[in-house]
Amino acid sequence: MSQQPTLPGPQDITRSQLPNGITLLHRANFNSPSVILRGYFNAGSIFDSDEKLGLADFAAACLMRGTQNYSFELLYENLENIGASLGFSAGTMSASFSGRALVEDLSLLLQLLAESLRRPTFPADEVEKRRAQLLTGLAIRSQDTSDMASLAFDRIIFRDHPYQRPEDGHPETIQAITRDDLARFHSRQYGPQGMVIVIVGAVQAAEAREHVEKFLGDWENPHQQATPSLPPVELLESITREVIHIPGKPQADLLIGATGPSRRDPLYTAASLGNSVLGQFGMMGRIGDVVREQSGLAYYASSSLSAGNGPGSWEVSAGVNVEQVEKATDLILREIGRFASGGVTPEELQDSQDNFVGRLPLSLESNSGVANALLNIERFGLGLDYYLTYETRVRSVTTEQVLLAAQTYLQPDRLAIVSAGSL
């Protein structure tokens, strides 16, 4: 009964490149009078020195705080007056942006995107305001059991690797960054080479491209540096534990896991299906069943796999009363052991395969769902037909491949175990 094919593919994704290096992906959706704009570019925290960690993130956060043609207030007047939004942030490998507007305002949204990317002036007073906000954010982070467990977990599993560092830095590194550091970072790192822009919504491909060309087509930066490639990471030698003391927090966050496959690893899909059985499917998979349903220890207990172009991470997390951390740890370790030694049953695999295939229409119904899909296609080189061939790829995974993925990454004697709370 529905009127359009649901899965994006070469038949309705338009991918093109501007002469200056910007890649544009587009897919039309005329069901709602809105449009979404997302993308990324090579200005991540991988370029930050240890002393000024957080520079890339600070720079991204200041792009809209004053430009050659707009004050902070004027820029946001333009944006908010039309009910549009736009924001920037930085990760390790890239910085990214996300915006949306009613389709009648796409041109203005792209104009503001280009202005923020190309002509930020980093006004000293606005930089200081932003600094105070970032420092407050870090003070709040230091009280957040989940964030603090996560920081320690990354420090342990990604030791000696760029991923061990938090993109948002530390209070002392944010304090060390000057206004000139921000301007210098912008002039070296910001440019069209490697930039990807995705537009999804009630606009035709040709019109979307015209808008992008108009505002970003003549952008060049001969000084722009390429993002270095990432080294691999070895698993830990042995179980490594860390306890973070945060007074006054009755609930502890517990993280147990290791490095995982990259998004381009041949084992990625098998690991992803295995992860579903371990801690996602139904009510948080086997982990949810043991920790929440059978033992009543936690409101949330699940596993997750995060994978990018570099090494990924594969972790089980749970929020438990500080008195129950040991018990929950034992239960989770037992499940990881069972998973790593026995893998999954054919029925369990089938369930998760059905889930992966069945949930596609739901994950791709909105403009933002499609935009994320297009970003993944480009970022990980998945191919425009990725979603059309997805079912075959998912269904071809065997229980042996899941077991191999589990044994490769979740080795019970090489895990990081981190807890944070009033411990």
Next chain:
Amino acid sequence: MSEHTEITLDNGLRILLKEIHTAPLISHWVWYRIGSKDEPTGKTGISHWVEHMQFKGTPQFPASLLDKAISREGGMWNAFTFLDWTTYFETMPASKIDLALQLEADRMHNSLFDPQEVESERTVIIAEREGSENEPLFLLGEAIQTAAFKVHPYRHEVIGDTADLLSMTRDDLYQHYKTYYTPSNAIVALAGDFDTREMLARLRELYDSMPPGAPPPRLDRPEPPQDAEIRLSVEGPGETTYLQVAYHAPAANHEDFIPLAVLDSLLAGPSNLNMFGGGGISNKTSRLYKALIARELAVGLSGGGAATLDPFLYGFTLTIHPKRKAEETLAVLDEELTRVRQEPVSEQEIARAIKQARAIFAYGSENITNQAFWLGFSEMLGGYHWFDTYLERLARVTPRDVQRVAQTYLQPASRVVGTYQPAGSAA
């Protein structure tokens, strides 16, 4: 807004259907008119706990089968308990929706409430509460709610008091379920890729034979007017001070609700009205951002209320700038609120609030789950017209209306001012 169908079965069950054929999906919601608002002292949190038990199975759909069946089909499902209502939803590929229809009809009256499952869920919910207690803003919000309502049950958090979570029994929960989970106290709302005639026939098959159920008891404890400002302070770990200022506000069906939404939009930025998707609009040109954040009295600002059946609260949450005291920030907030009480706002500010709301609704319409949510939620508040006419009613708001609601509701005497103070710091 596109057309929809409304019907009431003989047993009182309200059904709302809206065909949307943009994706092969259907979102199905069942709403019950029961939330923390009708919970007596000693039983606080019971509606939320019952919601948890509704995932523990019936003879036909045992717990272990239930979530697997939905997940296998690629569906998404969840439930929410609020002050006034409890709701359950499934969004499924259209061809698989019958599973959700059967499941909800079944658990309207066949849930088991197995005593062992009740006990295991007790500690899960206490863990859920402890997770919230880690958060300064939960601790502050709870203290403010309790101070603002001395009589009305809105004084309790939806999750309930720990004492009650420790003492309630399986029979209490089952009794609550049997009392409030009836066709005459429920709404079924569906949006998505179906044929209305066929869907209605299927719903009749599932629900027609169910008895309506007796009208359930309600707590009728209106809050008397508050005639003097209340100030409170909560101490806890951390370095960051928060300030919350909460005013008694009108119910969703009150004529002042819409002008207050406009006032909120221009003071603190537009609230995102969508439960799913949509994304928010920043508030950097709102009056309070300019007065408090741009002038470095605060580093974070949000405003907003809730669409509720009885009068609840409207207010602001401010993260205080590390170099400021909460009192300084409050003084400037008060200057701005005095200004909006004394001077009419401009037509342009109102026009802007309307455009923002129009954009937010457009973003939310991309999402079938969100569309079905609106269908049921607005029915809870008195009818789909509440949603359908929202933008029209917004467009009729005048500067005088905005000034009047500012004068009526933003009165120091009817507010609670609360601060979260890091332990050991000077107040």
